[in-house]
Amino acid sequence: MDSHPDAQRDTGSRLTPSPGPRTDHRSGTEGSEPDARTRILNAAEELFAHAGYDATATAGIAKAAGVPKGLVFHYFPRKIDLLATLIGERTGIEELREDHADTQPGDPVRMLSRLALRVPLHASPAMRTILFREAGTHRPARERLRHLNAELNRRARFALELALPGSRGDHARLEAAAATFTAVLLYQESLCQLTGQHIDAELVANLIAKALT
Amino acid sequence: MDSHPDAQRDTGSRLTPSPGPRTDHRSGTEGSEPDARTRILNAAEELFAHAGYDATATAGIAKAAGVPKGLVFHYFPRKIDLLATLIGERTGIEELREDHADTQPGDPVRMLSRLALRVPLHASPAMRTILFREAGTHRPARERLRHLNAELNRRARFALELALPGSRGDHARLEAAAATFTAVLLYQESLCQLTGQHIDAELVANLIAKALT
Amino acid sequence: MDSHPDAQRDTGSRLTPSPGPRTDHRSGTEGSEPDARTRILNAAEELFAHAGYDATATAGIAKAAGVPKGLVFHYFPRKIDLLATLIGERTGIEELREDHADTQPGDPVRMLSRLALRVPLHASPAMRTILFREAGTHRPARERLRHLNAELNRRARFALELALPGSRGDHARLEAAAATFTAVLLYQESLCQLTGQHIDAELVANLIAKALT
Amino acid sequence: MDSHPDAQRDTGSRLTPSPGPRTDHRSGTEGSEPDARTRILNAAEELFAHAGYDATATAGIAKAAGVPKGLVFHYFPRKIDLLATLIGERTGIEELREDHADTQPGDPVRMLSRLALRVPLHASPAMRTILFREAGTHRPARERLRHLNAELNRRARFALELALPGSRGDHARLEAAAATFTAVLLYQESLCQLTGQHIDAELVANLIAKALT
DNA sequence: AATGAATGAGAATTCATTCAT
DNA sequence: AATGAATGAATTCTCATTCAT
Numbered sequence: 001m002d003s004h005p006d007a008q009r010d011t012g013s014r015l016t017p018s019p020g021p022r023t024d025h026r027s028g029t030e031g032s033e034p035d036a037r038t039r040i041l042n043a044a045e046e047l048f049a050h051a052g053y054d055a056t057a058t059a060g061i062a063k064a065a066g067v068p069k070g071l072v073f074h075y076f077p078r079k080i081d082l083l084a085t086l087i088g089e090r091t092g093i094e095e096l097r098e099d100h101a102d103t104q105p106g107d108p109v110r111m112l113s114r115l116a117l118r119v120p121l122h123a124s125p126a127m128r129t130i131l132f133r134e135a136g137t138h139r140p141a142r143e144r145l146r147h148l149n150a151e152l153n154r155r156a157r158f159a160l161e162l163a164l165p166g167s168r169g170d171h172a173r174l175e176a177a178a179a180t181f182t183a184v185l186l187y188q189e190s191l192c193q194l195t196g197q198h199i200d201a202e203l204v205a206n207l208i209a210k211a212l213t
Numbered sequence: 214m215d216s217h218p219d220a221q222r223d224t225g226s227r228l229t230p231s232p233g234p235r236t237d238h239r240s241g242t243e244g245s246e247p248d249a250r251t252r253i254l255n256a257a258e259e260l261f262a263h264a265g266y267d268a269t270a271t272a273g274i275a276k277a278a279g280v281p282k283g284l285v286f287h288y289f290p291r292k293i294d295l296l297a298t299l300i301g302e303r304t305g306i307e308e309l310r311e312d313h314a315d316t317q318p319g320d321p322v323r324m325l326s327r328l329a330l331r332v333p334l335h336a337s338p339a340m341r342t343i344l345f346r347e348a349g350t351h352r353p354a355r356e357r358l359r360h361l362n363a364e365l366n367r368r369a370r371f372a373l374e375l376a377l378p379g380s381r382g383d384h385a386r387l388e389a390a391a392a393t394f395t396a397v398l399l400y401q402e403s404l405c406q407l408t409g410q411h412i413d414a415e416l417v418a419n420l421i422a423k424a425l426t
Numbered sequence: 427m428d429s430h431p432d433a434q435r436d437t438g439s440r441l442t443p444s445p446g447p448r449t450d451h452r453s454g455t456e457g458s459e460p461d462a463r464t465r466i467l468n469a470a471e472e473l474f475a476h477a478g479y480d481a482t483a484t485a486g487i488a489k490a491a492g493v494p495k496g497l498v499f500h501y502f503p504r505k506i507d508l509l510a511t512l513i514g515e516r517t518g519i520e521e522l523r524e525d526h527a528d529t530q531p532g533d534p535v536r537m538l539s540r541l542a543l544r545v546p547l548h549a550s551p552a553m554r555t556i557l558f559r560e561a562g563t564h565r566p567a568r569e570r571l572r573h574l575n576a577e578l579n580r581r582a583r584f585a586l587e588l589a590l591p592g593s594r595g596d597h598a599r600l601e602a603a604a605a606t607f608t609a610v611l612l613y614q615e616s617l618c619q620l621t622g623q624h625i626d627a628e629l630v631a632n633l634i635a636k637a638l639t
Numbered sequence: 640m641d642s643h644p645d646a647q648r649d650t651g652s653r654l655t656p657s658p659g660p661r662t663d664h665r666s667g668t669e670g671s672e673p674d675a676r677t678r679i680l681n682a683a684e685e686l687f688a689h690a691g692y693d694a695t696a697t698a699g700i701a702k703a704a705g706v707p708k709g710l711v712f713h714y715f716p717r718k719i720d721l722l723a724t725l726i727g728e729r730t731g732i733e734e735l736r737e738d739h740a741d742t743q744p745g746d747p748v749r750m751l752s753r754l755a756l757r758v759p760l761h762a763s764p765a766m767r768t769i770l771f772r773e774a775g776t777h778r779p780a781r782e783r784l785r786h787l788n789a790e791l792n793r794r795a796r797f798a799l800e801l802a803l804p805g806s807r808g809d810h811a812r813l814e815a816a817a818a819t820f821t822a823v824l825l826y827q828e829s830l831c832q833l834t835g836q837h838i839d840a841e842l843v844a845n846l847i848a849k850a851l852t
Numbered sequence: 853a854a855t856g857a858a859t860g861a862g863a864a865t866t867c868a869t870t871c872a873t
Numbered sequence: 874a875a876t877g878a879a880t881g882a883a884t885t886c887t888c889a890t891t892c893a894t
Contacts, residue, residue, distance in 0.1 A: 054267035
């Protein structure tokens with residue numbers, strides 16, 4: 001009836017990983033050419049990451065994707081839908097599961113390290129760049145980032161709380177420690193990209209754990 | 214043939230605080246209307262911060278500044294000059310002076326705290342937003358940010374080194390600690406703006422000092 | 427090579443009522459859903475009447491009709507065919523029959539009144555709106571309107587001539603009277619729609635008859 | 640401060656003749672080339688009249704006016720502003736003055752004739768075409784037309800009332816007579832254009848007056 | 853017959869920038 | 874220095890139409 005495949009004009013917040021159809025971004029099954037829609041998203045991802053959303057022309061996206069200009073509109077009636085779709089489909093945030101079977105009470109370092117190694121954000125470096133850059137001006141990006149921050153923070157706090165049951169030190173310190181670790185995880189990449197400054201999350205985990213013990 | 218007031222076509226990097234003529238941004242000395250050039254910069258600052266450089270039209274800046282469109286180009290022949298000038302004039306970075314008269318060996322917490330209280334970046338919140346957002350795509354912003362990061366890092370490391378002369382723990386840990394504190398200082402504001410997450414730098418200073426002792 | 431159902435590429439003038447297949451517009455015989463072609467025409471009729479032919483997108487018609495976009499082109503290869511078909515099928519003009527059995531010599535008022543009550547145009551209000559609006563720019567509509575005007579005029583003149591055999595007054599006056607009555611009948615609806623002005627055709631019939639007697 | 644010369648985004652209803660600056664449409668004083676804005680309006684008037692508002696491209700207007708495309712936007716930020724401005728500036732409706740010095744009680748024919756000769760609409764044939772065509776879909780045109788109809792009607796009624804003080808016949812008949820005459824005046828031109836049918840307003844005035852006496 | 857992806861010409865609008873005054 | 878008309882390239886978006894399935 002209505003033809004627009006995507007066009008979920010609700011640019012709003014669809015922040016759950018959206019277990020929808022196309023989880024296999026970047027391709028049609030294996031090595032073959034991905035379909036047009038995927039190619040468009042791939043191109044948009046790359047160009048947005050490189051020059052920013054506003055400085056990227058849809059014509060450029062079409063060209064990079066190897067499709068006619070009109071097809072971009074066919075799938076994404078408004079340019080902003082491209083951004084919204086990228087964020088909706090390519091920045092999956094892994095929620096904290098309730099079964100903490102792998103909990104290691106007393107070993108905060110290991111828990112933080114594990115968090116550092118597996119930041120619960122399923123997104124390419126390009127998507128991360130986009131997420132951070134556009135968060136300042138685009139609602140969907142901001143909400144996604146907010147969500148991610150909350151999740152990271154919850155996990156860091158959880159790790160520290162479990163690890164330090166005695167609540168040594170007041171609550172505020174634990175909060176600050178969790179927030180710090182979260183910030184490091186969040187901005188590590190961005191910082192490195194922008195300033196060349198590298199941070200070893202492993203070591204930071206160590207420091208923070210030590211500070212609280 | 215050309216004698217534009219600004220027009221330092223060298224969009225390049227003029228990263229020193231440039232204690233030149235107009236240090237009194239928002240000028241006009243007291244409460245009166247600032248001059249046209251200043252009003253234009255003020256407007257640009259606000260609009261760039263709000264919507265980003267690319268999404269801001271020069272016509273919009275002129276309107277917000279209450280000046281005719283042509284005047285913007287009179288002062289800033291190219292749009293990018295606006296950004297360059299803002300960064301050049303309104304993101305002064307205070308270099309580390311060599312006289313460490315106020316050094317307090319043995320009291321890292323206090324030194325870090327002081328750093329946190331007086332981040333050596335003389336810039337309005339709007340300018341910081343601009344600096345971070347445009348760093349990804351605009352050279353001058355990136356270099357400025359890089360410089361700021363370096364300065365913060367140097368100070369943090371300096372504080373920690375002075376404070377912990379015995380070099381307790383290896384160099385890498387100290388590096389990580391300094392980088393972490395730097396990151397917190399750098400992104401604190403941005404983080405709060407984007408996610409609402411607040412970090413208490415005092416407490417972080419405390420934690421980090423404790424971790425290293 | 428081609429066998430489109432309609433596609434009478436002769437956008438030209440098929441101005442006879444075309445007692446062809448589908449006289450039962452809005453068909454489906456009774457209350458059930460009309461077939462796709464009819465739904466498309468219904469949608470086109472409504473949208474053309476509301477926003478005008480040029481401002482109506484075929485995609486919008488498809489959507490309003492609840493059919494896929496491609497189907498519209500299946501039935502009506504070119505957009506203009508929609509308009510031509512509507513005019514051809516939905517603006518039947520009832521020709522003056524030659525048997526004037528119901529003639530009432532001497533009673534012009536009654537004859538004009540009857541004409542007013544049964545304007546020989548079988549068309550919905552929407553179709554009339556379309557007919558008038560597009561007559562200015564689309565040949566088929568113009569010819570249809572011209573035809574309708576001619577028919578109305580012929581009837582009015584006929585009524586007045588029959589009624590006033592003595593040709594009281596010159597021919598020009600009778601012409602003017604007929605034309606006036608025709609104009610009132612033609613534009614009555616349009617006038618009301620555009621300006622809210624209502625005209626009572628009965629009374630006009632009366633006036634005109636009186637003026638000529 | 641704001642640059643757009645026109646741009647009275649209030650597409651709304653500015654239905655008074657707007658005794659503003661440019662009453663001398665079509666030119667800069669005498670025979671010389673009119674200024675750009677006027678040329679654009681002239682071109683728009685002609686093209687809108689010929690093909691309709693929707694079917695006319697702004698690029699075509701620019702070309703016909705001999706100005707670059709961008710200049711059209713400079714004066715009329717949105718295409719609809721062209722239509723609104725044309726209607727606002729080029730369809731002056733002459734209000735009925737209160738001094739009826741020239742009143743001729745007892746001579747309805749002459750008063751109606753005079754009305755026919757000097758329809759109180761200062762508009763070119765092209766503007767009239769536009770006014771009627773777009774009234775169905777564009778508010779400003781509709782309101783203008785409504786206004787014109789009201790004015791014409793008021794005058795016709797006034798003429799008939801003054802002329803026939805005895806109120807011979809009931810009020811409804813007089814209403815119908817006025818409305819009929821109004822309709823003839825209004826649509827005369829349109830009718831002729833669309834169907835070739837010509838109406839002699841003089842004769843109609845005669846008929847109507849006679850009918851009421 | 854039915855469907856919706858694909859296509860590309862062109863529409864309106866945007867906007868940085870130039871320039872005469 | 875100040876102004877706003879002028880310019881035209883580029884951008885987003887629209888849409889009729891085609892076509893493979």
